[in-house]
Amino acid sequence: MTQDRLTVPATATTPTSGGDPAVRVAGVDKVFTGRRGQVEALHQVDLVVDPGEFVSLIGPSGCGKSTLLRLVADLDSPTAGTIEVFGKSARRARLDQDYGIAFQSAGLLPWRSVADNVELPLRLHGADGATRRGRVAELLEMVGLSEFAGSFPDQLSGGMQQRVAIARSLAENPRLLLMDEPFGALDEMTRERMQSELVRITSETGAAVVFVTHSIPEAVFLSHRVVVMTPRPGRITGEVDVRLGDQRDEDLREDERFFAAVTAVREALHGRPTPASGAHGRDLR
Amino acid sequence: MRGTAVRVGAPLLLGVLALAGWEVLVRGAALPAYLLPPPTEILGQIRAIWDGLVDATRATGTNALVGLVVGALLAVVTAAVAARVTWLDQMVAPLVAAAAVVPIVALAPVLSNMFGATSETPRRVIVALVVFVPVFLNTLRGLRQVSPVHRDLMRSYAATPWQVTRTVTLPGAVPFIFTGLNIASSLAVISAVVAEYFGGLQNGLGSRIASAAAQSGYARAWAYVAASIALGLLFYGFTLLLERAATRRHTG
Numbered sequence: 001m002t003q004d005r006l007t008v009p010a011t012a013t014t015p016t017s018g019g020d021p022a023v024r025v026a027g028v029d030k031v032f033t034g035r036r037g038q039v040e041a042l043h044q045v046d047l048v049v050d051p052g053e054f055v056s057l058i059g060p061s062g063c064g065k066s067t068l069l070r071l072v073a074d075l076d077s078p079t080a081g082t083i084e085v086f087g088k089s090a091r092r093a094r095l096d097q098d099y100g101i102a103f104q105s106a107g108l109l110p111w112r113s114v115a116d117n118v119e120l121p122l123r124l125h126g127a128d129g130a131t132r133r134g135r136v137a138e139l140l141e142m143v144g145l146s147e148f149a150g151s152f153p154d155q156l157s158g159g160m161q162q163r164v165a166i167a168r169s170l171a172e173n174p175r176l177l178l179m180d181e182p183f184g185a186l187d188e189m190t191r192e193r194m195q196s197e198l199v200r201i202t203s204e205t206g207a208a209v210v211f212v213t214h215s216i217p218e219a220v221f222l223s224h225r226v227v228v229m230t231p232r233p234g235r236i237t238g239e240v241d242v243r244l245g246d247q248r249d250e251d252l253r254e255d256e257r258f259f260a261a262v263t264a265v266r267e268a269l270h271g272r273p274t275p276a277s278g279a280h281g282r283d284l285r
Numbered sequence: 286m287r288g289t290a291v292r293v294g295a296p297l298l299l300g301v302l303a304l305a306g307w308e309v310l311v312r313g314a315a316l317p318a319y320l321l322p323p324p325t326e327i328l329g330q331i332r333a334i335w336d337g338l339v340d341a342t343r344a345t346g347t348n349a350l351v352g353l354v355v356g357a358l359l360a361v362v363t364a365a366v367a368a369r370v371t372w373l374d375q376m377v378a379p380l381v382a383a384a385a386v387v388p389i390v391a392l393a394p395v396l397s398n399m400f401g402a403t404s405e406t407p408r409r410v411i412v413a414l415v416v417f418v419p420v421f422l423n424t425l426r427g428l429r430q431v432s433p434v435h436r437d438l439m440r441s442y443a444a445t446p447w448q449v450t451r452t453v454t455l456p457g458a459v460p461f462i463f464t465g466l467n468i469a470s471s472l473a474v475i476s477a478v479v480a481e482y483f484g485g486l487q488n489g490l491g492s493r494i495a496s497a498a499a500q501s502g503y504a505r506a507w508a509y510v511a512a513s514i515a516l517g518l519l520f521y522g523f524t525l526l527l528e529r530a531a532t533r534r535h536t537g
Contacts, residue, residue, distance in 0.1 A: 075437050094443055101441045107434035111456045120452070124442050 020087030022176045022208035023049040028081030041067045043233035054209045056219035056226045064234020065212045073178050099176040100169035104184045106161035108153040114164050115149040121171045139167040159190035177209045199248045220261045228268040238268035322504040330508040342512045345489035349477035352412020360420035368428035385418045393483035408480040415476040420465035427461025463528040470520040478513050
């Protein structure tokens with residue numbers, strides 16, 4: 001099934017260094033120490049994400065999927081184990097701006113216009129005015145918000161705000177996108193439209209994506225691979241190769257293969273044996 | 286616009302009615318002037334001493350303005366540093382609490398002695414001290430309101446502390462700074478007036494109110510009171526306008 005994989009080369013400004021995976025997580029534990037003692041958020045997690053690969057992390061609340069994403073982003077540090085991003089430490093990758101990130105809340109700065117929000121990372125990293133203007137125009141075009149460049153976030157709907165946040169996360173052509181339930185607060189209609197847009201955008205940019213979600217159909221529609229996690233302690237318990245191809249449009253949502261993959265992920269989540277279907281799941285327990 | 290007419294007209298009408306009621310009450314009950322002079326008499330006084338009134342208002346207004354600007358700037362800068370440096374915050378917090386509970390006008394006679402009776406400085410220092418507290422507390426609260434998602438975002442951008450302050454923390458604190466300034470603007474005028482009750486130069490509204498009352502010039506005293514009210518409203522209105530100008534961009 002490898003021919004279904006996205007083979008768009010990374011369009012990032014720096015060449016991929018020696019075929020390192022986009023993300024390599026090895027033997028990672030994360031323990032939070034609170035007032036009521038210790039909580040093991042992640043237990044012995046291993047994960048490899050290839051360049052250009054779209055991987056979703058799915059699981060119930062408390063399974064550590066967001067924690068795992070935060071560790072990859074170096075917003076938090078693992079208690080044990082190693083995390084590499086393009087062969088570097090997570091910290092180095094953050095300092096080198098190797099990834100773009102989007103959260104469940106758009107997190108736009110309310111006192112900045114849409115254009116000023118999108119250009120924020122470019123401005124912080126010293127890009128000159130002409131470069132910023134050109135890039136912002138490109139990005140707003142990509143997310144279909146060109147005519148809202150001068151608007152302020154509170155004049156936009158939730159879906160539009162999230163599109164601005166995605167444009168911002170793409171500002172510096174990252175080869176890796178980290179997304180923590182970016183569509184979690186949107187209504188179902190907007191959500192499906194955003195998913196289609198994300199598929200188009202990632203196939204245009206060729207970036208690898210780690211995508212955290214609660215939604216099985218969302219994970220199946222977007223991903224090459226769905227990684228299933230369970231709580232107490234948070235760990236990876238299964239994964240489903242989806243690979244529904246590059247041509248993912250609205251028809252796919254009613255396709256036999258789509259339903260088969262949804263079933264496979266659901267069964268991986270509930271720990272039942274997977275039947276022989278189009279998509280194949282692997283139990284990693 | 287009917288809405289605007291009602292919004293402006295209604296309080297205006299209430300004010301006129303209250304003044305008319307005051308006039309009728311004072312004249313009807315034949316109240317003695319030291320108790321309450323009628324509005325017409327106060328208005329007459331305002332006309333009679335107009336130039337002196339303007340001079341006194343200008344003197345007090347200057348003290349209030351200088352104290353307000355100095356106190357507010359000092360407060361914003363101190364809060365910005367305190368928000369970043371924990372030990373400084375812990376050091377300053379009890380001092381600010383002390384400044385908040387001491388009736389600062391009680392310092393007026395002491396400061397008057399310190400700077401001499403011919404100086405405006407003690408009054409300006411008092412205003413600055415009074416202004417400092419609300420601006421400092423509100424600014425500090427605003428600076429601490431940074432949302433977790435913005436903090437994460439700035440960390441993901443590997444932003445320097447100064448970049449974080451400039452792009453996220455300070456702009457986010459602007460509405461809080463203005464809340465502090467709105468409180469401070471009226472306090473500035475009040476404390477500038479009250480500080481004059483404790484001797485020193487006889488050029489401002491506070492000293493004129495005190496001396497007019499001492500000389501049984503009740504309507505004159507009230508004329509100066511009216512001028513202090515006008516001055517207070519001017520300061521308050523100005524900070525409101527400033528706030529609107531500064532935040533208009535945010536809400537579009």
